[in-house]
Amino acid sequence: MIYRFLVIVEDGPGNYSAYSPDLLGCVATGRTREQVERNIYEAMQAHLQLMLADNDPIPSDPSFALYVSVPHSDKQGEGERMYRVLTIVREEVNGYAVYAADTDERLGWATTLNEAEQIAYEAVKAYSLERLAEDATYPSYEVYMTVPLATEEKVAALQGQKS
Numbered sequence: 001m002i003y004r005f006l007v008i009v010e011d012g013p014g015n016y017s018a019y020s021p022d023l024l025g026c027v028a029t030g031r032t033r034e035q036v037e038r039n040i041y042e043a044m045q046a047h048l049q050l051m052l053a054d055n056d057p058i059p060s061d062p063s064f065a066l067y068v069s070v071p072h073s074d075k076q077g078e079g080e081r082m083y084r085v086l087t088i089v090r091e092e093v094n095g096y097a098v099y100a101a102d103t104d105e106r107l108g109w110a111t112t113l114n115e116a117e118q119i120a121y122e123a124v125k126a127y128s129l130e131r132l133a134e135d136a137t138y139p140s141y142e143v144y145m146t147v148p149l150a151t152e153e154k155v156a157a158l159q160g161q162k163s
Contacts, residue, residue, distance in 0.1 A: 006020060006065055007019070008086070009033065009037070012029075015036075018036045018040035021063045021088050061090075061091040063090045067087070068084070068085050085124045086102075087101055096109070096113060098119050
């Protein structure tokens with residue numbers, strides 16, 4: 001079976017890190033983008049295999065990325081710039097939850113996708129002012145990964161690491 005999940009990749013000091021908001025605890029790091037993408041791919045394969053082995057449900061409504069562009073004046077007041085901020089939208093029972101990709105903080109709740117986009121825009125606009133004041137950075141980019149299950153040998157090796 002093949003699964004498709006959102007992966008958030010962040011550019012950190014000296015390396016990259018990645019996680020899937022739908023597979024809690026599934027994370028990876030790497031020195032380059034290519035390396036972190038390869039590492040998260042392998043981690044997701046094994047994570048899914050272990051979930052199946054433990055009879056844990058595989059998420060059926062994966063999250064998706066929503067970019068929000070918000071205008072802000074720069075610190076010197078020399079003009080306005082557009083910031084493109086990544087948010088995560090998760091379809092949940094009776095609606096959509098909107099989260100900040102860099103903190104997983106819940107920004108709002110909506111009953112329709114259009115409402116979710118509006119909530120994301122308003123929340124990110126206010127949220128970004130705080131982040132800009134701190135000179136904070138935002139997640140680098142998102143990728144969607146199609147992940148087949150890991151081999152039995154890979155899963156056995158990972159299970160041995162857990163003990």
